[in-house]
Amino acid sequence: MNFTINVWRQNGPKERGGIATYKVSNISDDMSFLEMIDVLNEQLIIQDIEPVVFDHDCREGICGMCSMFINGEAHGPGRGVTTCQLHMREFKDGDTITIEPFRAKAFPIIKDLMVDRGSFDRIIQAGGYVSVNTSGNLPDANATPIEKQDADAAFDAATCIGCGACVATCKNASAMLFTSAKVSQLSLLPQGKIEASERVMNMVKQMDLEGFGNCTNTGACEVECPKGISIENIARMNREYLSASITSK
Amino acid sequence: MSKLNSNIPEGSLAEKWTKHKSKIPLVSPANKRQIDVIVVGTGLAGSSAAASLAELGYNVKAFCFQDSPRRAHSIAAQGGINAAKNYQNDGDSTFRLFYDTIKGGDYRSREANVHRLAEVSASIIDQCVAQGVPFAREYGGLLDNRSFGGVQVSRTFYAKGQTGQQLLLGAYSALSRQVAKGRVELLSRHEMVELVVVDGKSRGIIARNLVTGELERHSAHAVILCTGGYGNVFYLSTNAMGSNVTAAWKAHRKGAYIANPCFTQIHPTCIPVSGDSQSKLTLMSESLRNDGRIWVPKNAEDALAIREGKMKPTDLSEENRDYYLERRYPAFGNLVPRDVASRAAKERCDAGFGINKTGEAVYLDFSSAIKRFGTEAAHVKGIKTPSEDEIKRLGEKIVESKYGNLFQMYEKITAQNPYKTPMMIYPAVHYTMGGVWVDYNLMTTVPGLFALGEANFSDHGANRLGASALMQGLADGYFVAPYTVGTYLSQDITTGKISTDSPEFDEAESTARNRMEGFLNSKGNTPVEVFHRDLGKIMWSQCGMARNSEGLKKAIADIRILRDKFYSDVKVLGKIDEMNPELDKAGRVADFLELGELMCMDALAREESCGGHFREEFQSKEGEAVRKDDEFAFVAAWEFTENDPGKSKLHKEELTFENVELNTRSYK
Numbered sequence: 001m002n003f004t005i006n007v008w009r010q011n012g013p014k015e016r017g018g019i020a021t022y023k024v025s026n027i028s029d030d031m032s033f034l035e036m037i038d039v040l041n042e043q044l045i046i047q048d049i050e051p052v053v054f055d056h057d058c059r060e061g062i063c064g065m066c067s068m069f070i071n072g073e074a075h076g077p078g079r080g081v082t083t084c085q086l087h088m089r090e091f092k093d094g095d096t097i098t099i100e101p102f103r104a105k106a107f108p109i110i111k112d113l114m115v116d117r118g119s120f121d122r123i124i125q126a127g128g129y130v131s132v133n134t135s136g137n138l139p140d141a142n143a144t145p146i147e148k149q150d151a152d153a154a155f156d157a158a159t160c161i162g163c164g165a166c167v168a169t170c171k172n173a174s175a176m177l178f179t180s181a182k183v184s185q186l187s188l189l190p191q192g193k194i195e196a197s198e199r200v201m202n203m204v205k206q207m208d209l210e211g212f213g214n215c216t217n218t219g220a221c222e223v224e225c226p227k228g229i230s231i232e233n234i235a236r237m238n239r240e241y242l243s244a245s246i247t248s249k
Numbered sequence: 250m251s252k253l254n255s256n257i258p259e260g261s262l263a264e265k266w267t268k269h270k271s272k273i274p275l276v277s278p279a280n281k282r283q284i285d286v287i288v289v290g291t292g293l294a295g296s297s298a299a300a301s302l303a304e305l306g307y308n309v310k311a312f313c314f315q316d317s318p319r320r321a322h323s324i325a326a327q328g329g330i331n332a333a334k335n336y337q338n339d340g341d342s343t344f345r346l347f348y349d350t351i352k353g354g355d356y357r358s359r360e361a362n363v364h365r366l367a368e369v370s371a372s373i374i375d376q377c378v379a380q381g382v383p384f385a386r387e388y389g390g391l392l393d394n395r396s397f398g399g400v401q402v403s404r405t406f407y408a409k410g411q412t413g414q415q416l417l418l419g420a421y422s423a424l425s426r427q428v429a430k431g432r433v434e435l436l437s438r439h440e441m442v443e444l445v446v447v448d449g450k451s452r453g454i455i456a457r458n459l460v461t462g463e464l465e466r467h468s469a470h471a472v473i474l475c476t477g478g479y480g481n482v483f484y485l486s487t488n489a490m491g492s493n494v495t496a497a498w499k500a501h502r503k504g505a506y507i508a509n510p511c512f513t514q515i516h517p518t519c520i521p522v523s524g525d526s527q528s529k530l531t532l533m534s535e536s537l538r539n540d541g542r543i544w545v546p547k548n549a550e551d552a553l554a555i556r557e558g559k560m561k562p563t564d565l566s567e568e569n570r571d572y573y574l575e576r577r578y579p580a581f582g583n584l585v586p587r588d589v590a591s592r593a594a595k596e597r598c599d600a601g602f603g604i605n606k607t608g609e610a611v612y613l614d615f616s617s618a619i620k621r622f623g624t625e626a627a628h629v630k631g632i633k634t635p636s637e638d639e640i641k642r643l644g645e646k647i648v649e650s651k652y653g654n655l656f657q658m659y660e661k662i663t664a665q666n667p668y669k670t671p672m673m674i675y676p677a678v679h680y681t682m683g684g685v686w687v688d689y690n691l692m693t694t695v696p697g698l699f700a701l702g703e704a705n706f707s708d709h710g711a712n713r714l715g716a717s718a719l720m721q722g723l724a725d726g727y728f729v730a731p732y733t734v735g736t737y738l739s740q741d742i743t744t745g746k747i748s749t750d751s752p753e754f755d756e757a758e759s760t761a762r763n764r765m766e767g768f769l770n771s772k773g774n775t776p777v778e779v780f781h782r783d784l785g786k787i788m789w790s791q792c793g794m795a796r797n798s799e800g801l802k803k804a805i806a807d808i809r810i811l812r813d814k815f816y817s818d819v820k821v822l823g824k825i826d827e828m829n830p831e832l833d834k835a836g837r838v839a840d841f842l843e844l845g846e847l848m849c850m851d852a853l854a855r856e857e858s859c860g861g862h863f864r865e866e867f868q869s870k871e872g873e874a875v876r877k878d879d880e881f882a883f884v885a886a887w888e889f890t891e892n893d894p895g896k897s898k899l900h901k902e903e904l905t906f907e908n909v910e911l912n913t914r915s916y917k
Contacts, residue, residue: 038528051830058322062324081661124422134304141384148388189381191380
């Protein structure tokens with residue numbers, strides 16, 4: 001297969017960027033999208049052009065590092081996949097493919113397709129944990145039974161990979177899906193309930209400080225989320241937030 | 250002469266760790282605040298160690314090359330984590346977990362370390378649950394378990410097929426809490442490129458800021474490597490693209506011995522290689538072997554017909570299939586340990602029974618399980634004479650509930666529906682049991698330098714059992730290092746801040762800079778990736794699932810030629826003082842090119858077959874591994890000398906077994 005690739009090139013955070021166009025050939029339909037970029041980069045190096053910089057690591061859809069906006073969609077066409085799980089068989093021979101970085105005020109571009117998602121780390125640091133130190137003397141793991149339904153719902157929320165597709169997709173660049181997934185996971189579990197009020201207040205505050213937008217319930221985040229994180233989590237976070245703000249001292 | 254003292258404490262096996270902990274010197278809270286610790290890597294071992302040490306009061310700097318600690322490749326572990334909780338009342342105990350691990354490792358690990366691992370395993374589960382890790386539960390609200398290869402109890406805790414993700418996010422949350430408190434300084438997108446040794450002690454690192462390209466100096470009283478394994482030396486592996494050996498190798502060049510580097514784990518159930526531009530391989534969890542049956546056609550003509558696309562696997566009747574694991578190992582069947590299952594697949598494919606275009610794939614078939622589950626489900630529903638379609642539908646539903654995410658992952662990659670046609674699988678490089686040599690306290694041969702998790706060699710011998718990597722990473726980070734690193738630091742309470750303005754830091758920084766400039770100035774014609782791919786081919790064909798003396802000698806010669814070519818012909822664009830992922834990759838591949846030679850030397854020196862190390866010269870008539878305990882019951886620890894991996898010097902740490910009897914591993 002052969003493709004025309006329009007890709008965003010930007011040398012640094014403060015530099016002006018633009019679309020560059022390259023041809024890439026001899027792509028097999030079994031290749032992943034990132035392997036196609038690998039081939040493109042090897043071609044560029046041979047032509048003395050600096051390779052396209054992009055984030056990637058595990059290449060099996062779990063680390064959350066890959067982050068391309070392909071033909072106007074986060075992680076490209078197809079549902080429930082990250083860019084590394086997207087295969088070239090999803091495209092037609094001769095297609096023109098446009099690749100941009102995830103764009104949001106809180107995700108500044110570092111270079112080309114690579115963005116800084118440190119804001120996500122700082123939201124977690126604001127309260128996305130249970131305050132328990134390492135200790136060999138904690139209660140036995142089975143001391144507190146947890147209803148299977150709650151444990152499963154907490155798990156579903158916890159499968160968020162922190163890629164930022166929700167933010168890139170949202171017209172307000174809101175991080176509500178990401179933040180609410182962690183808030184939900186912990187508030188559904190007895191271990192996390194104790195700090196629930198403080199947690200939701202602090203995490204939402206940090207989310208706003210980072211410059212993420214608000215949620216207007218369009219639900220696009222849920223559609224593009226590679227892990228199918230539900231917007232029910234946003235509803236749960238709103239409820240937690242409301243009750244916390246009424247009762248907070 | 251040799252620096253190898255394993256420092257195993259006195260006393261009976263079950264008392265060693267408890268006694269050791271109660272006797273070791275402590276550091277007072279006020280003194281801890283004066284002491285700096287560097288943790289490199291933020292996977293399970295790194296995140297848990299950094300969080301725990303910070304909670305104790307040390308000043309911690311945590312480094313990772315990814316954009317966030319949460320990306321570390323522990324996140325990709327699927328199946329589960331072992332712990333001797335005996336919640337199932339199926340006869341599990343600390344001793345049994347210890348025994349299974351020693352046996353599974355083919356009697357090439359240290360008894361005392363493995364017993365400690367089994368002892369602390371239960372605390373790991375308590376810790377993770379307290380952090381809010383959502384493990385799978387039963388309807389009664391208690392934790393669920395499943396079974397893994399090489400054992401006969403159910404001791405594996407899991408969170409669907411994403412156990413590694415959930416455990417890492419737990420450790421990451423503990424780490425994030427300490428970052429918020431200012432107890433940990435987080436340096437993401439930073440890569441360690443040199444170790445700094447001052448007066449024989451590990452005192453800091455040189456790290457490259459991967460965004461600006463700047464070489465930074467960071468000092469500390471102790472440095473802890475939690476940098477994972479080196480499976481990417483094979484180019485294609487289940488590791489992440491960025492996983493590398495550089496930190497460990499730089500430590501090796503500064504005096505840290507590397508132990509048993511040839512002990513690599515080839516995982517039997519991975520998606521086969523599809524083409525030349527493939528960048529990585531994807532694992533299909535071992536848990537699939539609970540219900541999937543592995544087979545190839547009984548007749549070579551059928552295999553050929555399938556390879557040529559003239560026949561489908563579903564066309565073959567039962568009597569024309571060879572369920573070779575069930576045939577060879579009736580007691581454990583499809584759940585034999587990984588090394589055994591991998592070798593058996595290779596044996597069949599080499600004999601011409603492989604079933605994909607490349608001839609390197611076998612079937613993992615769920616049709617029996619679908620039928621069995623479907624019949625059961627029909628029975629429960631009171632359907633007396635269910636039709637075949639009904640059974641299939643009900644059975645598929647149950648298989649989906651158990652393995653749905655893995656089936657989906659398989660379909661995404663291969664575009665084949667594993668409910669309808671058997672999965673194709675083939676072994677792939679997955680884990681490295683070898684690693685930096687450490688003593689009982691997890692300290693390397695460089696005082697003040699520690700290695701935790703997959704980066705060290707200590708607990709899995711020649712083969713790791715499934716669901717034990719997560720256990721070891723967290724055991725080391727949460728429950729071992731906080732004690733043993735403290736013991737070392739208790740001598741350092743009056744040292745004061747370590748200056749980065751010293752000849753040792755100057756030297757380390759200029760070494761790193763010169764090396765990078767070398768790559769940029771080589772002005773060759775070949776991209777880095779090409780060398781990595783070529784190295785991988787040599788390693789996989791000569792130092793993979795089966796090795797022999799002739800092949801290993803050839804591999805050593807070939808790697809030396811490739812390495813010379815790399816330095817004269819590598820092409821890296823860009824500059825040193827800027828973001829330059831190709832330059833980073835060149836550094837990693839350069840280190841793999843040295844490690845590869847050492848692995849082959851180690852494999853050549855170990856004239857026996859054990860665990861993942863199979864020397865063709867040492868096998869029984871039935872093709873089983875033949876171990877030689879009289880000559881090779883030792884840890885092979887290699888010292889780097891004369892600036893040449895080929896001149897590495899072998900040191901032996903004898904392994905003594907006082908609590909288990911050395912037996913031929915049998916799963917028949």
